[in-house]
Amino acid sequence: MIEDKQPQRTPISELGEFGLIEHLTKNIELKNESTKYGIGDDCAILDFGDKQTLISTDLLVENVHFDLSYVPLKHLGYKAIMVNLSDVYSMMGKATQVTVSIALSNRFPIEAVEELYEGMRLACKLYDIDLIGGDTTSSNLGLVISVTSIGEVEKEKAVKRNGAKVGDLLVVSGDLGAAFMGLQVLEREKEVYKVNPNSQPDLSGYDYIMERQLKPEARKDIPTILNSLEVQPTSMIDISDGLSSEILHICKQSEVGCNLYEDKIPLDPTVISACEEFKLDSTTIALSGGEDYELLFTISQDDFEKVKGNPHMSIIGHITESGANLITRAGESIPLKAQGWNHMK
Amino acid sequence: MIEDKQPQRTPISELGEFGLIEHLTKNIELKNESTKYGIGDDCAILDFGDKQTLISTDLLVENVHFDLSYVPLKHLGYKAIMVNLSDVYSMMGKATQVTVSIALSNRFPIEAVEELYEGMRLACKLYDIDLIGGDTTSSNLGLVISVTSIGEVEKEKAVKRNGAKVGDLLVVSGDLGAAFMGLQVLEREKEVYKVNPNSQPDLSGYDYIMERQLKPEARKDIPTILNSLEVQPTSMIDISDGLSSEILHICKQSEVGCNLYEDKIPLDPTVISACEEFKLDSTTIALSGGEDYELLFTISQDDFEKVKGNPHMSIIGHITESGANLITRAGESIPLKAQGWNHMK
Numbered sequence: 001m002i003e004d005k006q007p008q009r010t011p012i013s014e015l016g017e018f019g020l021i022e023h024l025t026k027n028i029e030l031k032n033e034s035t036k037y038g039i040g041d042d043c044a045i046l047d048f049g050d051k052q053t054l055i056s057t058d059l060l061v062e063n064v065h066f067d068l069s070y071v072p073l074k075h076l077g078y079k080a081i082m083v084n085l086s087d088v089y090s091m092m093g094k095a096t097q098v099t100v101s102i103a104l105s106n107r108f109p110i111e112a113v114e115e116l117y118e119g120m121r122l123a124c125k126l127y128d129i130d131l132i133g134g135d136t137t138s139s140n141l142g143l144v145i146s147v148t149s150i151g152e153v154e155k156e157k158a159v160k161r162n163g164a165k166v167g168d169l170l171v172v173s174g175d176l177g178a179a180f181m182g183l184q185v186l187e188r189e190k191e192v193y194k195v196n197p198n199s200q201p202d203l204s205g206y207d208y209i210m211e212r213q214l215k216p217e218a219r220k221d222i223p224t225i226l227n228s229l230e231v232q233p234t235s236m237i238d239i240s241d242g243l244s245s246e247i248l249h250i251c252k253q254s255e256v257g258c259n260l261y262e263d264k265i266p267l268d269p270t271v272i273s274a275c276e277e278f279k280l281d282s283t284t285i286a287l288s289g290g291e292d293y294e295l296l297f298t299i300s301q302d303d304f305e306k307v308k309g310n311p312h313m314s315i316i317g318h319i320t321e322s323g324a325n326l327i328t329r330a331g332e333s334i335p336l337k338a339q340g341w342n343h344m345k
Numbered sequence: 346m347i348e349d350k351q352p353q354r355t356p357i358s359e360l361g362e363f364g365l366i367e368h369l370t371k372n373i374e375l376k377n378e379s380t381k382y383g384i385g386d387d388c389a390i391l392d393f394g395d396k397q398t399l400i401s402t403d404l405l406v407e408n409v410h411f412d413l414s415y416v417p418l419k420h421l422g423y424k425a426i427m428v429n430l431s432d433v434y435s436m437m438g439k440a441t442q443v444t445v446s447i448a449l450s451n452r453f454p455i456e457a458v459e460e461l462y463e464g465m466r467l468a469c470k471l472y473d474i475d476l477i478g479g480d481t482t483s484s485n486l487g488l489v490i491s492v493t494s495i496g497e498v499e500k501e502k503a504v505k506r507n508g509a510k511v512g513d514l515l516v517v518s519g520d521l522g523a524a525f526m527g528l529q530v531l532e533r534e535k536e537v538y539k540v541n542p543n544s545q546p547d548l549s550g551y552d553y554i555m556e557r558q559l560k561p562e563a564r565k566d567i568p569t570i571l572n573s574l575e576v577q578p579t580s581m582i583d584i585s586d587g588l589s590s591e592i593l594h595i596c597k598q599s600e601v602g603c604n605l606y607e608d609k610i611p612l613d614p615t616v617i618s619a620c621e622e623f624k625l626d627s628t629t630i631a632l633s634g635g636e637d638y639e640l641l642f643t644i645s646q647d648d649f650e651k652v653k654g655n656p657h658m659s660i661i662g663h664i665t666e667s668g669a670n671l672i673t674r675a676g677e678s679i680p681l682k683a684q685g686w687n688h689m690k
Contacts, residue, residue: 055444057444139486
């Protein structure tokens, strides 16, 4: 979807594969000292000196991970980068480089690919990331985006999922469920549009949840804040599939359990009101909605005073010997289930 | 295509995404000292000490890069890894890790994904590569494979495309055109099969060219041989799109020209006979066929004696001030054109 209603349409065949890559990457500047050589050869060359290197990769497929009927390509490009950087931040790393591969069919003109790249470049600019390589190819299958991100971390300082200890506090950044509710609004508008293509979408009052869905921000700030507070988390993961699923990953890999307190789950007021409007339970949405790209982590109880009252994070529970449970507002204990985005269903 | 005619078919939904990843990656052992942590978290953790890190990525799309009607999935998995490792070797690097992302539709049962992974695992085993992460997702679009490879190289020793100097010798490893001729045989058999599904393909005599197409090997040995000969190439690239296209990359990025001698282009006898059978010009096939995954490089004339007569490489021309030309057997000079696999056409 290109916002300009009368866009210029240049077929990709006019440039060819090499021409397209050259065209899209000609203005890319390198910012990280660790980037010795970027786009233009068989490999990029990186040098991390005495740091450790982090690598993460994601594949995004049209109509599985995104719907171009309501996601502008520029936003999609931005989000594709964010989703991937989030994985580096969730190891307490500093994201430094990305590679981007795109397969696209002939229905996309060059201008559409430019829109997509513009979003990616903006994300890279705002997060100080070097775009160092990739692959561009045709597809008779719609649009596929593959992003690999690379980051650095001090030796032995990467925080994995498997270090949570009994008694640790369970902490989450930001608030949850907004991205999912933004999606509900977009899907409702799509249905309205199908019935009446002349209708104008009314999205006022939904700004926050729309932005959380269309233009999520990875939590680059959280590793920095935790370092400045001198808090080294014992385990960490980013919330892509939903709080419930991510807690279960930590519990399984750390071989522990947890109590999560329903009344501690951070929700934005607009999420609560959207849930009421859509007749959805806000706790369920926070647990299973996904795509929040907040960070979930555990810290030692000794660090409680350092984190208490911090506006960027909420303590939502604690680690137990076994059994991952939600403690409801009524005081009931209910086993947590992974109800995240299971794309394989 | 699974070779067992009565295969077990287990739907992927039975395992779910997390289950599938766990199932596919459970026996992966790490071999490289630089791999500190592999699959199982948001990122892999690598440590290259005082080496530099190389990163390369490729995206393979069904019916663009491969045709499952004649490519067994195990071979496809093997080839997907080779294609990518080849980029690391073409910088004179040592490939150490790969990440693999796969999008696949429900028409593939778990056993099919296992076949694909088996080929990838075999490639990793034979080339001492650690599979450190990836992403598995569904697709309504057929099969898409994204591979990112990581390698290491001594500081300042990576060989790029842009270092060729006037007077340097142009050298190629192995022989050319076989992969393309293997594809011609496969496509002919597919047409025969369409007309008569009971026909048995007769592929005797085509073993070498079939293997070059279906199970190519990346030239891991060439950087080792050159190091042992104490030859540091001035530029290097791998031949994925065809000799002509790769020579033009080196000339363009090094801002030089070259003379390529038709009679020096290494051809296997089976390629020559297949070209006669298919009424194709073998020079054209070597120049434009692609998918050979041999290495093309330039060396200083001072290194001539070290390389002369080496069975793994052929001197095919030399670098000039400007103009990339083929010098034919008749002594004519014809400008080289990039006629490689342009997937954007």
